Amino acid sequence: NMSFCLVRRCEAAFLRHLSEFRVSRRRTSSCGLSGTVWRHRWMKRLPVLRCRDLSSHTHQDAVDLSKFPVERIRNFSIIAHIDHGKSTLADRLLEMTGAIAKTEKNKQVLDKLQVERERGITVKAQTASLFYSHQGQQYLLNLIDTPVNGDPHYEVSRSISACQGVLLIVDANQGIQAQTVANFYLAFEAQLTIIPVINKIDLKNADPDRVEAQIEKVFDIPREECIRISAKLGTNVERVLQEVVNRIPPPEVSTDDPFKALVFDSTFDHYRGVVANIALFGGQVKKGDRIVSAHLGKAYEVNELGLLRPDERPTDRLYAGQVGYMVAGMKDVKEAQIGDTLYLQQQPVEALPGFKPAKPMVFAGMYPMDQSEYTGLRSAIERLTLNDSSVTVQRDSSLALGAGWRLGFLGLLHMEVFNQRLEQEYNASVIVTAPTVPYKAVLSSAKLIKEHGSEEITIVNPAQFPDRSLVSEYLEPMVVGTILSPDTYTGKIMSLCMNRRGVQKNMVYIDDHRVMMKYLFPLNEIVVDFYDLLKSMSSGYASFDYENAGYQAADLIKMDILLNGRSVEELTTIVHRERAYSAGKAMCEKLKDSIPRQMFEIAVQAAIGSKIIARETIKAYRKNVLAKCYGGDITRKMKLLKKQAEGKKKMRRIGNVDVPKDAFINVLKRKDK
Ligand SMILES: Nc1nc2c(ncn2[C@@H]2O[C@H](COP(=O)(O)OP(=O)(O)OP(=O)(O)O)[C@@H](O)[C@H]2O)c(=O)[nH]1
Numbered sequence: 001n002m003s004f005c006l007v008r009r010c011e012a013a014f015l016r017h018l019s020e021f022r023v024s025r026r027r028t029s030s031c032g033l034s035g036t037v038w039r040h041r042w043m044k045r046l047p048v049l050r051c052r053d054l055s056s057h058t059h060q061d062a063v064d065l066s067k068f069p070v071e072r073i074r075n076f077s078i079i080a081h082i083d084h085g086k087s088t089l090a091d092r093l094l095e096m097t098g099a100i101a102k103t104e105k106n107k108q109v110l111d112k113l114q115v116e117r118e119r120g121i122t123v124k125a126q127t128a129s130l131f132y133s134h135q136g137q138q139y140l141l142n143l144i145d146t147p148v149n150g151d152p153h154y155e156v157s158r159s160i161s162a163c164q165g166v167l168l169i170v171d172a173n174q175g176i177q178a179q180t181v182a183n184f185y186l187a188f189e190a191q192l193t194i195i196p197v198i199n200k201i202d203l204k205n206a207d208p209d210r211v212e213a214q215i216e217k218v219f220d221i222p223r224e225e226c227i228r229i230s231a232k233l234g235t236n237v238e239r240v241l242q243e244v245v246n247r248i249p250p251p252e253v254s255t256d257d258p259f260k261a262l263v264f265d266s267t268f269d270h271y272r273g274v275v276a277n278i279a280l281f282g283g284q285v286k287k288g289d290r291i292v293s294a295h296l297g298k299a300y301e302v303n304e305l306g307l308l309r310p311d312e313r314p315t316d317r318l319y320a321g322q323v324g325y326m327v328a329g330m331k332d333v334k335e336a337q338i339g340d341t342l343y344l345q346q347q348p349v350e351a352l353p354g355f356k357p358a359k360p361m362v363f364a365g366m367y368p369m370d371q372s373e374y375t376g377l378r379s380a381i382e383r384l385t386l387n388d389s390s391v392t393v394q395r396d397s398s399l400a401l402g403a404g405w406r407l408g409f410l411g412l413l414h415m416e417v418f419n420q421r422l423e424q425e426y427n428a429s430v431i432v433t434a435p436t437v438p439y440k441a442v443l444s445s446a447k448l449i450k451e452h453g454s455e456e457i458t459i460v461n462p463a464q465f466p467d468r469s470l471v472s473e474y475l476e477p478m479v480v481g482t483i484l485s486p487d488t489y490t491g492k493i494m495s496l497c498m499n500r501r502g503v504q505k506n507m508v509y510i511d512d513h514r515v516m517m518k519y520l521f522p523l524n525e526i527v528v529d530f531y532d533l534l535k536s537m538s539s540g541y542a543s544f545d546y547e548n549a550g551y552q553a554a555d556l557i558k559m560d561i562l563l564n565g566r567s568v569e570e571l572t573t574i575v576h577r578e579r580a581y582s583a584g585k586a587m588c589e590k591l592k593d594s595i596p597r598q599m600f601e602i603a604v605q606a607a608i609g610s611k612i613i614a615r616e617t618i619k620a621y622r623k624n625v626l627a628k629c630y631g632g633d634i635t636r637k638m639k640l641l642k643k644q645a646e647g648k649k650k651m652r653r654i655g656n657v658d659v660p661k662d663a664f665i666n667v668l669k670r671k672d673k
Helices: 002-023 025-030 035-045 086-096 114-119 154-160 178-189 208-219 237-247 371-386 412-426 446-452 487-499 530-537 577-594 634-654 661-668
Strands: 073-080 127-134 137-145 165-171 193-199 260-269 273-282 284-286 290-293 299-301 304-308 312-315 317-319 323-327 341-344 362-368 392-398 402-409 430-432 439-443 456-459 471-486 503-509 514-522 543-554 556-563 573-576 602-608 611-618
Touching (some): 073 237, 086 127, 086 237, 178 193, 178 208, 178 471, 471 487, 487 503, 487 514
Parallel strands (some): 073 137
Antiparallel strands (some): 290 299, 290 341, 362 402, 439 471, 471 543
16 A cells, blocks of 8 residues: 555656656657657556646546536636736636645746747637536636637637637736737627636736726726726636636536537647647537538548647547537548638538638748758757647748748748747757748739739749739738837837838827827838837837738839849849839848959949949959069059959959858848847
């Protein structure tokens, strides 16, 4: 008996370490294995321990899910601006319902990635099923954690569509910010119950009255409906749980309907394949069932099912209204895309509305710093894209930067997070080129239309930009940006927006000192440095968010960069005619600073067709040919100088400008570190 107890204790201690170790990427990477692989190697060796509880609460798992009434299920999300306390509140809810033990270490339990913990943002949605007793009844609360920054809101909107209500968190000090507004509208349009929660009331500068007034003014929600809490200290958090039960309706689903589930997140596991997080909109599903994904029409057998508490707890079946995970032998996350519908092979149903395949809106080239690192970088990119079906990867090569890839992302933050994960988790050093956006052209040439099979083509690479004579119009992607800022910075922000071809759509005061502005921008104008400039000119107080707003006709042109008359393909860009002069000038200046002087003069020019719009000159080294002429006749000196000038002219004509790789990197890379 004693030795049995000892073994149990060791097991418990080991598993505690295991769960901590799993989230410590730095330590796992030092042993050369990714967190998931490492965990599974150990889990495989410990099959008996696999399903055991990592936390201290097991009793609720004894609940018979088949008998759990739908009326006592609540599906909800927490939505908030960055840093307003979403993860902290989630931790408290998990603790209070016994899903995790109360310890100091519970900091953002649902944020599992290193970049999430470091930047304090949520990248992937994580989900937890909580059992909560209220007035003598047990409720199943499914907390669906949304990635607030999943741009452009698609992931959030899909997570939200698995819910009937949301907790809208607003910081009691900062008040409503741009993402609060964007997330509110996502929930509002989905007709969900919105419970405003004012967090951080413990802060010295907290002003919950002001925030309540803002919520009333901007969202038209009566101030009495707001709940004031401190997620950090746990103040009033119990009330949040009560209100979730009282205000949010249960899902309107039935176990008698055919099985229908929404995929709202999916991850890749090296041992089991794709793990899809699903919300059941009807029926039930059990291990061994054959299911079909509506988007691809492919059939799979369900190998594993379970609840997320937040660790996986296998169960035999899942029922309508419940939320859980499913492993069904899918080998690629593209087979379980977010927003897709699953149904039983023998009982086809209509797919849930709103699915759209991921469409990249921002493209950037990625090249290894050194070509010898190519293979390493390739496998790092492959591993990262295993978990993110929305990144598109295309091989690319550039004379200057060597072999690399052209990657497409859903938006700016998506790209930032991807780069950061590449650098941090895989130790890859990469050159990332300035991002570009996909333009479109409506063709007028019958020959081209036949060649492309459609009238409208998307142009990602400037080299494929069709000539003006072959198109009826060019189109560029637009976004609606929301900016919230203290009114002292309004003037500066407005002139920045105007410089970026922004058109103001709306401007309102949300309280005495804060304004909310809406602008229509060309996406291209905000992809590079807009956010950084906005932050720095407002001392960090302005917040910005955007959503896609389709395409709009634009006067686009192709700008070439010429070095001594020869076009450099890598530097060709597509620009708006209005911006061509400034863009050309900036590019020439950058090149002038980056290309070292050579034996001959170099003309750096920006050209539109045959018209030169900007020029810089890199002066040649001048050998002092008169060094040996002490005194003497002036005509001798003139002769020597003339001979030198002729030599240079010849060199310039025949000389291929030697552009070092660093110069290309300087000009092409996204921003200075
Ligand atoms: N004083 C105080 N600080 C809090 C409270 N809630 C959260 N914080 C702090 O605010 C910071 C941000 O909290 P998070 O929970 O990471 O914010 P988040 O909304 O999850 O951030 P994202 O993952 O980007 O959405 C952390 O440093 C928390 O410790 C609170 O009630 N009071």
